[in-house]
Amino acid sequence: MHADWVAVLDVFAALASMAAMATIPFIPAERFGVSARRILAVAVTLYTFVTTANALEHLGVTAAFDPVEDVAEVMFFPFVLFFFYAVRLWSETQQRLAAERHLRELNGVLESTEQVNRLLADQADLIQEDFSRAAEIHRTLLPRDAPDIAGVSVCAIYRPSHHVGGDLYDIVRLDDRYVGIYVADATGHGVAAAMLAMMFKNRLRLWDADAGVPLPPARVMADVNVWLAERCQGPGMFVTAAYGVLDTRTHRLTVASAGHPPVVLHRRSGDGEVLEVRATGPALGLSSDAWFGEVQVDLKPDDRLMMYTDGLSGVNDRRGATAVERVTDALKRRSLDGMEVLHAVLGSCNGTSGDDVTLLLVELRSAPSRMDNVEPVAPAEPVAAKQADSARCRIATGRSERGIMVRLEGVGQWTYAARFHDVGMTGIREALDDDVRLIFEFADCVHLDSTFLGTIHELAASAETCGVEVMMQDVSPCLRGLFEELGMDRVLRHVTSTRTPMPTEMTWIEDAADMQRGQQRVLFAHEALAALNEGNREQFGKLVEALRTEIRGQSGKLMH
């Protein structure tokens, strides 16, 4: 009975082993490779032989295979071991290939990003250059020299918020008797506003050639208004302006204001009355059928009249005074001459409105007229060069009685990590010898790549092991975020808000880039990061494997 069951079990074992053997050819090569499949086939065949021999023996057919069966059974175990070893090799090869593919893809992305970056930098330079030219052209719209008008002094200040602005002013001698004065402000800033201002100036018709007299300011405004309204119909495209015609014989000023901030008049004689000429019509370009009025003011000796643009209205001074109040205050200061009044108004601004500012002061007295237009904008440093500079990594070291300081500036890139590691390790040794602390300073550090982050972690760990006190100071929230993201607790516990002053003398490490040792440093740094947590292992594991293989390959070539 027992023998029957044994025979049944052996037959079952033989049939199952044969089924396994028959299945092997159908295992896809990509499962664990061809070699592993062959080894598995050998192992299963050996076992099939064992079970078949057992079955034949217990069925009473033959016991001839018995001696060979024991050998086959012994051989089964090493072949299974070989099989798993082959699977492991194949798996590692696949991982390495995948990591290499990933690296190639990343390099491709990096390359195209750099290309786009270069392109953008070039375009930014081009735009910068265009802005500079536009600024030069815009300056030609402003008066270069103050006109010489007997008994009248005119001073002006112009400050654009960008390279070019939408503000405009001019003092135009219409004939021997009349002088036209205007201040205009096109909406917006930059090139668009400057072009709108140019259109305004281009359209201004101040003189009635037929009658040989100046055109009334209200008519001038109405004419420009219609012209702009017909051509500039986009939203928010309008110009505010104040235009006055001064009769130098009667000192009568006729003013029209199109949606412009008040024109402020301060009478210095008598009780120091202050008059405001408010808008006599809407801004130019809003509606072609707008109506504009005029105000006539008789100026008396020493009277001061100021026109300004709304760049001044956008900010209040430290007391919270409005633009008109500040202008009035400045006008009332008798000790100030014309230009000083304008600077006093500008100086009272608490901050900047981000808008262009133009101030124009007319005084009825004999004094030199002056124009202070903005200095030509210095050619901006090319963006590409600026980028290159901020991307440069600089390492410095120094010491004071408070400790040894290692300073990092710019972008910490892998090519500099080897030198940084050397400097850090030297710092640890010296700090240990002299029993002082080691301070890493990141005030001007813009970014750290993963190699640098790993290197910093290594240095922090080494310092802890040696018992050296480490401080990481001036760590920006951005860098802190990187430390946290990678779980760099050993670094985070040394980040401090206390700031140790820099030693008076710092030694800058010349030519800190080290490409040769860079690759090895990338490996060590990423190994350190990968050891921190599972997330890092997943993120950097493939890179570490690929680098290990590559570095092993390189050392192999060197050995040969």
Next chain:
Amino acid sequence: MFQESEIICLIVAVPLSVATLVMCRRTDAPYARVVLLAVVFALGAATFTVLEDVIWGPVFNALEHVCYALTGLSLAWGCWLAVGVEPQQGDT
């Protein structure tokens, strides 16, 4: 009494099985786990073969052949899993 070939088989099987298990301790591919099971059963068969000569001959003999059958079954199952249409989780 002990047969020399059976002792040799056990002496070879134990370290190799341990080595196989250690090598594959982190493997989580289903087919690998089942093939490892086959190794364990094969080791069991080799052990029972020796033990049946020492004590409880019929019992250990029966266990030996059960192990043979289970080894064959595990191998067939493992190979079947390896054939699977889609690559399995943890394959590579």
